[in-house]
Amino acid sequence: MPFLTIAFPVFDPIAISIGPIAIRWYALAYIGGIVLGWIYARSLIKNEKLWGGPAPITLPQMDDFILWVTLGIILGGRTGYVLFYNLGFFIQHPAEIFELWKGGMSFHGGFLGCVAAVILFCRKHDLPILSLGDITTAVAPIGLFLGRLANFINSELWGRPADLSVPWAMVFPNGGPLPRHPSQLYEAGLEGILLFAILAVMIRMGALKRPGLILGSFIAIYGFARIVGEFFREPDSQLGFLWGGLTMGMLLSVPMIIAGAIIIVLAWRRTPNQLANPTEGRP
Numbered sequence: 001m002p003f004l005t006i007a008f009p010v011f012d013p014i015a016i017s018i019g020p021i022a023i024r025w026y027a028l029a030y031i032g033g034i035v036l037g038w039i040y041a042r043s044l045i046k047n048e049k050l051w052g053g054p055a056p057i058t059l060p061q062m063d064d065f066i067l068w069v070t071l072g073i074i075l076g077g078r079t080g081y082v083l084f085y086n087l088g089f090f091i092q093h094p095a096e097i098f099e100l101w102k103g104g105m106s107f108h109g110g111f112l113g114c115v116a117a118v119i120l121f122c123r124k125h126d127l128p129i130l131s132l133g134d135i136t137t138a139v140a141p142i143g144l145f146l147g148r149l150a151n152f153i154n155s156e157l158w159g160r161p162a163d164l165s166v167p168w169a170m171v172f173p174n175g176g177p178l179p180r181h182p183s184q185l186y187e188a189g190l191e192g193i194l195l196f197a198i199l200a201v202m203i204r205m206g207a208l209k210r211p212g213l214i215l216g217s218f219i220a221i222y223g224f225a226r227i228v229g230e231f232f233r234e235p236d237s238q239l240g241f242l243w244g245g246l247t248m249g250m251l252l253s254v255p256m257i258i259a260g261a262i263i264i265v266l267a268w269r270r271t272p273n274q275l276a277n278p279t280e281g282r283p
Contacts, residue, residue: 006179008170011153029150030073033143038066040139044203052209052272056131065121069136072117073110073143074100080109084248085236107144107226108252114140130211130267137218138199144222145192152184159183159232175234183233190225212267220260223253 016023041062045055057065081104082090082097090097118136122129151157155172159181162169169179198221199207199214207213230249235241239248 006168006170008155008172010155010173013154025153026147026150029146030143033146034066034070034073036142036146037139038062040142041135044135044138044208050203050206050208052206056128057135061125061127062135065117065132068117068121069114072113072115074113076113076116077105077107077110080106080112084109084252086238089238108249108256111256128211130215131208134208134211134214137215138203140218141192141196141199145188145196148184148188148192152182152188157184158234159186160234180234181232183229186232187225187229190229191222195221195225206272209272210267210270212263216260216263216265216267218260219256220264223256223260226250226253226256 011025013024013026014022015025015028042059044050045057045059045062048054078097078100084106086104114136115133118132119129121127122132155174158170158172158175160183161178162181166179166181168182170182171177171179195218199218202214202217207217227250230247230253233247233249235247241247242251
């Protein structure tokens with residue numbers, strides 16, 4: 001093993017096992033992200049100072065929305081993985097599309113699933129789409145952080161080979177003999193901790209009074225963070241590098257940056273007083 005290379009701390013991917021029932025760390029990451037996100041969302045809704053008055057979403061409505069967004073994450077994440085990352089395989093093995101326990105979820109697909117959940121829920125309950133989008137994206141980094149930690153525990157989505165100038169490079173059990181960047185931890189820091197901190201500061205500075213500002217900022221900043229992380233992450237083996245050395249994760253993140261920037265500009269052009277109106281952003 002090369003000098004200064006860190007041995008990967010092998011984890012059991014199964015966190016809890018009771019008889020034939022096995023709960024994996026990856027499943028706990030999803031559950032934990034949703035539960036902690038729900039708790040944080042409720043705290044944001046209860047703080048009227050952040051909204052300049054009563055929040056346009058009530059606590060019971062947020063409680064009902066949790067089921068919708070959970071379905072959006074799972075259905076969208078799986079659909080995105082099938083379409084964006086391994087379509088050829090699933091065309092030949094369609095039954096495996098439903099075998100979620102084998103892994104295979106896409107953030108970009110999960111995000112689109114969340115967008116659909118927000119729009120449908122708001123149309124049904126006559127709620128402002130932008131404000132619910134702000135709440136949903138404000139709490140999303142919690143789940144992203146836990147999800148990347150689960151990727152690390154599972155020894156999956158590891159990074160590209162690293163030279164000896166990277167003292168924290170690791171040899172992953174299923175990543176060959178080369179020391180690699182622990183890119184899962186890089187992404188946990190960028191997409192989870194850093195993004196959450198930025199959005200939290202913006203919220204404390206009154207960003208929720210401008211519906212769409214948190215939503216647009218999340219989309220744009222995540223896009224940048226994902227592209228940075230992709231420079232250290234090994235591309236999916238079935239895809240490899242695409243045009244000009246780009247990866248699928250990079251290509252899918254570029255439209256996010258553009259869309260996020262547009263949403264930010266539109267939100268900022270309106271005054272906080274106009275946007276404090278609960279009806280703003282409704283379909």
